[in-house]
Amino acid sequence: xxxTWFKVSDVENMTSKEKITLMEDYVxxxxxxxxxxxxxxxxxxxxAEGVYITLNDGRKILDMTGGSCVLGLGHNHPRILEVRxxxxxxxxxxxxxxxxxxxxxxxxxxxxxxxxxxxxxxYFCGSGAEAIESALKLAQxxxxxxxxxxxYTDRSFHGKSYGSMSVSSMxxxxxxxxxxxxxxxxxxGDSDALEELFRSxxxxxxxxxxxxxxxxxxxxxxxxxxxEGYLKKVRELCTKYxxxxxxxxxxxxxxxxxxxxxxxxxxxxxxxxxxSKSFGGGKASIxxxxxxxxxxxxxxxxxxxxxxxxxxxxxxxxxxxxAIEAVNIIKDENLVERARELGAYLEMRLKELKEKHPxxxxxxxxxxxxxxxxxxxxxxxxxxxxxxFFPDKLSSLLALTGAxxxxxxxxxxNILSYLGFTRRNLIVFSxxxxxxxxxxxxxVNALDKILSTSWLxxxxxxxxxxxxxx
Numbered sequence: 111x112x113x114t115w116f117k118v119s120d121v122e123n124m125t126s127k128e129k130i131t132l133m134e135d136y137v138x139x140x141x142x143x144x145x146x147x148x149x150x151x152x153x154x155x156x157x158a159e160g161v162y163i164t165l166n167d168g169r170k171i172l173d174m175t176g177g178s179c180v181l182g183l184g185h186n187h188p189r190i191l192e193v194r195x196x197x198x199x200x201x202x203x204x205x206x207x208x209x210x211x212x213x214x215x216x217x218x219x220x221x222x223x224x225x226x227x228x229x230x231x232x233y234f235c236g237s238g239a240e241a242i243e244s245a246l247k248l249a250q251x252x253x254x255x256x257x258x259x260x261x262y263t264d265r266s267f268h269g270k271s272y273g274s275m276s277v278s279s280m281x282x283x284x285x286x287x288x289x290x291x292x293x294x295x296x297x298x299g300d301s302d303a304l305e306e307l308f309r310s311x312x313x314x315x316x317x318x319x320x321x322x323x324x325x326x327x328x329x330x331x332x333x334x335x336x337x338e339g340y341l342k343k344v345r346e347l348c349t350k351y352x353x354x355x356x357x358x359x360x361x362x363x364x365x366x367x368x369x370x371x372x373x374x375x376x377x378x379x380x381x382x383x384x385x386s387k388s389f390g391g392g393k394a395s396i397x398x399x400x401x402x403x404x405x406x407x408x409x410x411x412x413x414x415x416x417x418x419x420x421x422x423x424x425x426x427x428x429x430x431x432x433a434i435e436a437v438n439i440i441k442d443e444n445l446v447e448r449a450r451e452l453g454a455y456l457e458m459r460l461k462e463l464k465e466k467h468p469x470x471x472x473x474x475x476x477x478x479x480x481x482x483x484x485x486x487x488x489x490x491x492x493x494x495x496x497x498x499f500f501p502d503k504l505s506s507l508l509a510l511t512g513a514x515x516x517x518x519x520x521x522x523x524n525i526l527s528y529l530g531f532t533r534r535n536l537i538v539f540s541x542x543x544x545x546x547x548x549x550x551x552x553x554v555n556a557l558d559k560i561l562s563t564s565w566l567x568x569x570x571x572x573x574x575x576x577x578x579x580x
Contacts, residue, residue: 126152126166148517149575158185161545163526172525174553176540179330179361179480182388182449183439184542190391193435197428204427207420213430220437221400224370227379231406234398234425234433238360238386239269241397245382246273246322247419248401249354251409253321258292261307261323261353265298267331267531268324268358277324294320298329299336301343308351322354322382327372330361331531333475333482333538341376354381354405360397364388365440365543368450368478375477381405391436394429445543453478455547456539459554467561472535479545482530483537483557487511488565511535514572515560521575523556 130151134142145151154166161184163171176182183190203209218232233244250258262268262277269275275283276290294311296303304323311318325344328335348355357380362372364385369375371383382405386397401409410416440446453476460481464471473484488511512529515537519525530536539553560568 126154129154147576148513149521149578160184160186161542161549169524171520172549172552174525174527174539174541176479176542177392178528179366179387179540180390181392182364182366182445182543183391183436184544185392187391187439189435189439190393190432193431194393194428197431202427202431205423211425211427211430213427213434214425217430217434218400220434221398224437225383225400226374228403229379229383229400230403232398232400233419234396234430235421236395236397236423236429237269238384238397239271239274240421241360241384241386241399242268242274242277242324242356242358243271244419245324245356245384245399245401246277248382248399248406248409249322249356251415251418252354252405256313257317257319257321259311259318259320260290260293261304261320262293262295263298263325263329264295265329265332265334266324266326266358267329268326268360292319298334299340301340301347304344305347305351308347308353316350317352320351320353322356323348324356324358326358326362327376328362328367328477328480330480332533332536333480333530335475335477339376341373341378345378345380348381356380356382356384358384360384360386362480364437365446365449366478366480366540368446368453370446372477388440389433389436390429391432391439394432394436396426396429396433398433440543443544449478449543452543452545452547452550453481456481456550456554459550463554463558463561466558470561476539479543480540481538483539484533485511485515485535485537487535488514488569512537514565514568515557517572517575518560518568519553519556522571523559525553525556527553 130142142151155163156166157164158173161173163173163185165171173181173185214234217234221232222230235241235244246260249260260277262279264279266277266279268278270283272287273290275287276293278284279295294307296307308318308320311320313319323344327341345355357371357373359371359373364370364387366388367375373380379402382399382401384397384399389398390396410418456479457476460474460483463483464474470486471483472486475482512535516527516529519527528538530538537557541550
């Protein structure tokens, strides 16, 4: 039985060893084991500002992850800190379901102004997975009890809750759970296959038993693009068969790709949009959906249906106030345009890198300030060392190729990056929109230096860090 009790002041004085022990004993020992392989367990952040994280050993780390696209505005943007400080100082009401929240109302109005077409009604929640769940429920309510089916693609990640995982191509995890029925998978980018699915599931008046198709304009976790014209064709098919089009902009929305929302590059209007990440300004745990007026009103327009979907923490006052400020910062500071311009520069630099290292880099792809560098697996060069020190990881050489580069970027060059969620040889850069060109150069130059080093030397360094940590 644990007899230890902590106050906030205790946490702020905690050593790295204490932190790791508590995580192993009370949170997730398997996760700590993975962090130890990278030697990401001992460094501890003491502060973060802009594009930099300061560690307990004094090092300043260039954050090229942007918190996996959460930190479009960077760490601790001063306007975000100020709006939250004022909210607390004025003792504004945070939770109350009986009184109207002006912050929720204003945020919803802003989203209707920001989004195209008649996307008008919004619901705010706490995470991207919750937003997907909310959209799926709205779609099923709209479609009716005879049209509960859901379509999704074989290249998709929409979350880890039951509903969101049911419409995600996460075969390495899906088999562990009893997921939702009537979820139909089609190939990403294949509009003919989508139409064939709709036709095969037709029940009456040319309508399938499918109420919605959930889709990413860009498959964000692996940075995969559909063929040109695909989104327009999907929009036409969904309209033709009366299937709602749900666009998942959680990972790539709010300027990440150089557009407010990635689907706008194809000039379409979905029926429901899901969003989160940079929506909260790097401080608020907030997500949301916005639906077209006729869709929302058919599903929830009646008073008796208005509370079918809600949650305790939906529309929290401070979270909504923070999101209002976050969206205004993106607008005021022209960060969407900045992401597009800096993205073009980063694209040029990374493609130069690919030309320089054709045997190391398989592909470079992205848009705006979301880019991936897919590495050639280094199996032949590193297998003997991995077999000796990590025999249980021998089947994961693809992932270890990325891990070795990730570790070298962090420990040798003070740069934090991350790997594609299901493609572990994909080095991902998704920095805050406020990053400077010289900082992009710093990251690319570091990657250049690493790829100019033999895999044998890189692997020896990787193993040495791990052994020192044991």
